[in-house]
Amino acid sequence: GAGVSQSPRYKVAKRGQDVALRCDPISGHVSLFWYQQALGQGPEFLTYFQNEAQLDKSGLPSDRFFAERPEGSVSTLKIQRTQQEDSAVYLCASSIGTVGNTIYFGEGSWLTVV
Amino acid sequence: AQKITQTQPGMFVQEKEAVTLDCTYDTSDQSYGLFWYKQPSSGEMIFLIYQGSYDEQNATEGRYSLNFQKARKSANLVISASQLGDSAMYFCAMRPKITSGTYKYIFGTGTRLKVLA
Numbered sequence: 001g002a003g004v005s006q007s008p009r010y011k012v013a014k015r016g017q018d019v020a021l022r023c024d025p026i027s028g029h030v031s032l033f034w035y036q037q038a039l040g041q042g043p044e045f046l047t048y049f050q051n052e053a054q055l056d057k058s059g060l061p062s063d064r065f066f067a068e069r070p071e072g073s074v075s076t077l078k079i080q081r082t083q084q085e086d087s088a089v090y091l092c093a094s095s096i097g098t099v100g101n102t103i104y105f106g107e108g109s110w111l112t113v114v
Numbered sequence: 115a116q117k118i119t120q121t122q123p124g125m126f127v128q129e130k131e132a133v134t135l136d137c138t139y140d141t142s143d144q145s146y147g148l149f150w151y152k153q154p155s156s157g158e159m160i161f162l163i164y165q166g167s168y169d170e171q172n173a174t175e176g177r178y179s180l181n182f183q184k185a186r187k188s189a190n191l192v193i194s195a196s197q198l199g200d201s202a203m204y205f206c207a208m209r210p211k212i213t214s215g216t217y218k219y220i221f222g223t224g225t226r227l228k229v230l231a
Contacts, residue, residue, distance in 0.1 A: 031217075033217070033219070041223060041224075042118075042205055042221035042222055042223050042224050043159070043205070043221050044221075045217075045218040045219065045220070048217035048218075050217075055217060056216060056217045056218065058216075058218070059218065089157055091157075091159060093159070099209070099210055099212055099217050100147065100209050100210075100212045101209075102149065102161055102164055103161075103219060104161060105151070105158060105159035105160075105161075106158065107156060107157050107158040108157040108158065108159075110157065
C-alpha cells in the first residue's frame with residue numbers, strides 16, 4: 001500500500017479483555033516497529049522486526065504484550081488481560097532497510113481501557 | 115546512552131512568520147542521524163526532515179530546514195512562512211547506532227505549535 005495502515009483506529013476494551021492491533025507496513029519494507037505513545041508524551045519503543053524475525057523486544061512492558069510478524073509483512077500486537085495503564089496510542093512504523101533508515105508511521109491505534 | 119531533549123512544551127507563532135523549535139541531543143557516537151516528525155491531532159506521525167551527522171550542509175525540505183550545530187549538539191527545526199495547517203505536535207528523534215545491535219529510535223517529549231491567524 002501507499003502508507004502504513006493500522007486497524008482498528010479506535011478500540012475501547014474492558015479491563016481484562018484481550019486486544020489485537022494490526023499493522024500493514026509499506027509494501028517491501030523490511031523493518032517494522034511498534035511504539036506506544038501515552039497522552040502528551042513522545043513515542044516509546046516496544047519492539048522491532050526485521051522481516052519475520054523479532055530482533056528486539058526490549059520495550060515490551062510486560063509478558064502481557066506479544067507481537068508477531070509471521071510472514072514478514074503484516075504484524076499484530078496483542079495485549080492480554082488489558083489494564084487501564086495500557087491506554088495509549090499504539091503506533092506502527094516501517095522502513096525500507098534495516099537500522100538507520102527513515103521510519104514511516106501509520107495513523108496509530110487508539111486504545112482506551114475502561 | 116542516547117537522549118533527545120525538547121525544552122519547549124508549547125509555542126505560538128503568527129501566520130506567515132518563521133518559528134524555531136529547539137532540539138538538543140546527547141550521544142557518544144560519531145555517526146548518528148536526526149529526524150523531525152509532525153503529529154497532527156489525527157495522530158499520524160509525519161516525517162519532515164532528516165540530518166546525518168556527517169552531512170556538511172543543513173538539511174532543507176520546502177519550508178522546513180534544520181539548523182544543525184554539531185558542537186552544541188543541537189538540531190533545531192525552522193519552519194518558514196507558517197501556515198495554519200502547521201499547528202501540531204513536533205517531535206525530534208534520533209536513530210540508533212547502526213552497529214549497536216539495538217533498533218530503538220528515541221524521541222523527545224515534543225513541542226506543541228499553535229499558528230495564529
